[in-house]
Amino acid sequence: MDKSELVTDPSVTGPRAADPGTYVMKKLPEVTLAFWVMKIAATTLGETAGDLFAQTLKLGYFLTTILLFLIFVITLVVQLRSRRYNPFFYWTVILSTSMAGTTMSDFMNRDASAKYLSGGATSLGWGPQGLGLGYPAGAAILISLLIVIFTVWRMTGQTFVIRDIVTFRGEALFWAAILVSNTLGTSMGDFLSDSSGLGYAGGALLVGGVLAVLLALTRVPVVPNVLLFWFAFVLTRPLGATAGDFLTKPVAKGGLDLGTAGSSAALLAILIGLMGYAHVKERRS
Template identity: 35%
Template structure:
């Protein structure tokens, strides 16, 4: 069945989508990956140098996105591995704009926000929806991952803006984002905010939320952190990510009786 714009209506069952259902586990892993991506990016840049680290980050991102696009349906391990690499490379992209190009965080925040808005408007104009439960074609999957990358770059710049330019520090920034991320849920519950708008609003904020706390744990004491170091914090965050993703992957076996779906070309 097709809608009035000539596009196939997406099936309602969330299991058909190439992305996970939005549950508490989804948000928990998402925040953990944002923190890990922040510290992993910093550790790689300091250990290998920004050029080599950036090249490896881009190569890892491309490889895992290719695996994700080639998959017939959602798989927890493939999907979240790709998200981790988006987090790492998104941090690198935002840092390059500021550190190497010398662009102020205020300017980069505006630039990434405009880029994100452009992607979302193009996606909606093409598909008539921004719902993640409709990611069942190659084209929508392309829009989805482009949006995800833009949200990570934007969130990184926002977190650096509050912690550095506005001098709030990592911990205060993290606590501020804890409050801010509750706003879309409250607006959804009490003021009827559209579910898709609430999702993407919260999704953007998970990045500076997780990154701020990760930076606080990894940064030196004289920079307002706990001084644990970016390498150890990366490992500390990796453990619960692996455990939770393994749990999600195990839960997929309960749906093994469903026939696999071949993602349409467009």
């Protein structure tokens, strides 16, 4: 993917228009290899942390979805009110959308059947135990929502190129697409892990192979890089979902049984380290 253009003057708040308040400073990162490494780390942590709250701590999908969605709103407000790109703000929103997307997907697709609940439990937390729509129906709903968002996005005339998003409206549409795409990616990852027969490692390898194909297509001039970016952005979520399940699920189910708490702590330390590196690099730039 192309690197973003540098904003050389910190007083510049974007292209001039009749309504100058419409424009904000460029606040989204360059799309580099480090970007994708951090995205995969954040989405994997989103899977393990979402399962930690909903399953290990037994809050259930319903309560955890409400809690994590509120955290998403708070982190999003901080990001939107920020006047410049801050790696900690940006990647915290990515993490919160991944965590919220995990439990939103589980609540939509799963139910209280023994297939999803361990230890002979018949319920998980307070409130509805899940809508039980199934992965195909849940994915169809999420794909429809994502199409609606992109349609509205196009109608507003805002750019889809992440490096060129410099307006409040464009950034708001970007984050709406991120939330839905991360929820959709969780559904895809859980389908590959639970229902496709590939297992956790097989699902991760399949998604990794598709991502390698997308990387190769960036060398093909007729294929728009913007389209490849959004495909890759969606697909890194099921990669994180299958990788997270591989780390935490029991050995009998094909996982490493490292637990949601330990895996989440290790992944959080890695992500914080990467955010610190990105912050230092940003200040040097």
